Amino acid sequence: MKDHYLSELIDNYDALKYSLLEAQTFSQEHYGFPPIYYKIMETDAKRVGAFQKAFAKYDFTDKVVCEAGVGTLALTQHYLPYVKKAYLIENNPELRDFIEDFIKKGGWQDKVEVIYGDAITLELPEQVDYIVGELMSIYCANEYQVQIFRHLRKFLKPDGKLLPERIVNVVQLVYADFEKGHKHYPINFTRHLPEQLSTQSIVNTIDLYKVSDVDIEVSLIIHPVMTGMCNSIYMHSLVQVAEDCNFTGTDSLMPPTVCKLEEPVELKQGSPVTLNCKFSYGTSLDESMFWVG
Ligand SMILES: C[S@@+](CC[C@H](N)C(=O)[O-])C[C@H]1O[C@@H](n2cnc3c(N)ncnc32)[C@H](O)[C@@H]1O
Structure with a gap:
């Protein structure tokens, strides 16, 4: 069975040369990324694992967190059970039902405020302990990681932390x-x-x-x-x-x-x-x- 997958992959190496680029290209049709890109992100234990390691390093218990660009909550679900309050920001309207269902299933409605809007401009009602945001692209050339953190860090408590912090x-x-x-x-x-x-x-x-x-x-x-x-x-x-x-x-x-x-x-x-x-x-x-x- 595995041989079959490998053989199919080998036959398609060149056809797939630009497929990652297409999957990661912002598309008006989907108000952002196509569904396949969320699947690529969710299934990447290395990417999610780096954030999980950081959540474990800091103590998120009873803390106030803001996350920009929550997507399909691939990172969020790893800290949400422990926090006191979470402001979750997403501007892709296609994810609205998914996000609301996920939060309801976890029983987190009372401590979560989902904000459907642009993380570069919106205001938070209080100062937060952590700001999480994975809106990165190579060199930060395509996505707004820098602009979003430059704006949101105004709402970070003096001893608060940004995740990520350095590129x-x-x-x-x-x-x-x-x-x-x-x-x-x-x-x-x-x-x-x-x-x-x-x-x-x-x-x-x-x-x-x-x-x-x-x-x-x-x-x-x-x-x-x-x-x-x-x-x-x-x-x-x-x-x-x-x-x-x-x-x-x-x-x-x-x-x-x-x-x-x-x-x-x-x-x-x-x-x-x-x-x-x-x-x-x-x-x-x-x-x-x-x-x-
Ligand atoms: C690279 S994905 C990461 C999703 C999720 N955080 C994860 O790690 O799996 C970035 C997400 O941020 C959202 N996004 C991009 N720019 C945004 C903005 N200016 N304001 C709010 N959300 C934004 C996109 O729609 C997308 O869902």
């Missing part, structure tokens, strides 16, 4: 194959990994307690360790949900992603080059610019 964006210079019409894609299978020409370098670190600028312009020196044609960057985001509760990307969240350079460039082992990066949080990688020179 380190790293980059490598690479060569990748792009089909026509594609500027970037997440790596779904290792056979689509790019040819790597440098080791990893840090582009920037996002401290979610302090970040204010959403437009990033960074230049960094990179030392190629291989000689070869470079046409793209390999992006990776390392997330600290809480100290020692890390998440470094899977297919469900922040999958390592390749993105085209403005122009290809020939690299020589040992000859350093400057990589320039220009992108904005909460926009789209389609609008980002990366170039060598």
Whole structure:
């Protein structure tokens, strides 16, 4: 039986090259993500586990929590039984029945306030102990993690905590194959990994307690360790949900992603080059610019 699945997968590797990108692309038709993406997120024990580890590290008992973008409550259900009060925010109206049913089944109606609205602008009626929010995308380029936490942290008690709290964006210079019409894609299978020409370098670190600028312009020196044609960057985001509760990307969240350079460039082992990066949080990688020179 397992051989059958593997054989089907092997036959479809190339057809599935961009399927993760499609599943994770915001769609007007669904007021957000398509149902398949919620399934990918719910079933990813690595992603959920990093948050569970952080919930266990802190004590959520009798605390007041706000979670932005609760989706199908994949994270929420792990702390909700213990808290005193939870403000749960979601702006996808298609999830309304699911969320309400789930809360009723758990018997949590009295301590939960579900707010259907935009977490970037809405106001909370009180200060909270924890703000949880998994609205991340690679480099925070597509989703509004930065804007949402920058707004909601006004409602955090002085000793309160953000989950996640820190994101380190790293980059490598690479060569990748792009089909026509594609500027970037997440790596779904290792056979689509790019040819790597440098080791990893840090582009920037996002401290979610302090970040204010959403437009990033960074230049960094990179030392190629291989000689070869470079046409793209390999992006990776390392997330600290809480100290020692890390998440470094899977297919469900922040999958390592390749993105085209403005122009290809020939690299020589040992000859350093400057990589320039220009992108904005909460926009789209389609609008980002990366170039060598
Ligand atoms: C990446 S999913 C995570 C869902 C859930 N927290 C989980 O971890 O499984 C992000 C969720 O946030 C919601 N969302 C995105 N932007 C939002 C906003 N500005 N305000 C409220 N919800 C938002 C989306 O509809 C989606 O359900």
